[in-house]
Amino acid sequence: MKSISTRGLIFSALFAAVIIAISYLKIVLPISPVPITLTTLAIMLTGAILGARYGTLSVLLVLLLVAAGFPVLGGRGGISLLIGPSAGFIWAWPFATFLIGFFAQRIKKDQYTFVKLLVITFVFGSLFLYPSGVGWLAYKTGIDSLSKALTGGMWPFLPGDFAKALVSSAVVTSVWKVYSTERIIGLPEKTAHESV
Template identity: 65%
Template sequence: MKEWSIRGLVFSALFAAVMISLSSMKVVLPFSAVPITLQTLAVMLAGSVLGARYGTLSVLIVIGLCAAGFPVMGGKGGVSILTGATAGYIWAWPFAAFLIGWFAQRMTQTKYTVLKLLVVNFVFGSLLVYPSGVSWLAYFYQIDSVSGALVAGMWPFLPGDFIKAVICSGVVAAVWKVYPIERILNVKAGTWQSDEKTLPGRS
């Protein structure tokens, strides 16, 4: 397994800070305990830009800080956040970042790059998160109907998630043109193998 790089760790910390900053931008809905936030956008960006390993690490950093009591989730922190109504969404984020990163680091840049990123980010950054998120929300509030749980925890958020995936895809496609994901991973495009000779000047 390739060793962790200083550059990757720095970027992981940077994206953790981005996620913390975006968590403060939220809209509270009167009919749901789940607010609309930009944290899912940060998860999508972390996975797409950093790849599976470092994208997951950035999310775990935020979760770890939250568990330690730091106010990193919309100005709140503590174990109560990680076991509260929205805990099911939070615990799905590392898996979402990993899968987004896994696919992103295997993509080749073509005229369909934005579309491929859009599909990956919406499927794994949004749809993947809802089974655990909605299930835990229903359990937490004792919602005994599937339709009620979906209204409270999923349907209102899908349009916003799609917009976030569109924004993420456009941003990442632009970033990749000047700073390819291989520079973070220090690997050859489409592989896990180190390739220092074909990508000179990297450290």
């Protein structure tokens, strides 16, 4: 079993704070009970920078605080948030973070790093969230058609999600030029791993 890094735990807590702070930036749409937020940008950054283990830990810490009733997601918290209209997206965050971290840690750093990160962050930080997010939104609000559910929970968000994936990929690519994920979380640098 891999050792636990104190530095990794500290950065997990730090990125949990980043997720909480960013969640306060939101735009409420008249056509959907799900607001546009920058939280998915924070999820993308957390997974790619901290990797699968510590990135997921960071998101789970935020969800634990929410479940305990602390108003840490845009000023809201409690079980009601975890079963509300946007809960399907929230439930998927730890899995999205894990997958982003898992694949980001395995890409070969070359001239295509940005493009590979863009694909990873958009697929797992955006598209991956929609099946559970839109499905739960439809169930919770009584939407009875797929087209209405997609209009309320997906189509308005895709352009912004792509922009977030662009920003995340640019930031992570820049960070990686100075610090690898292993160096950030305080683990020995990998000498060899699978690359894509």
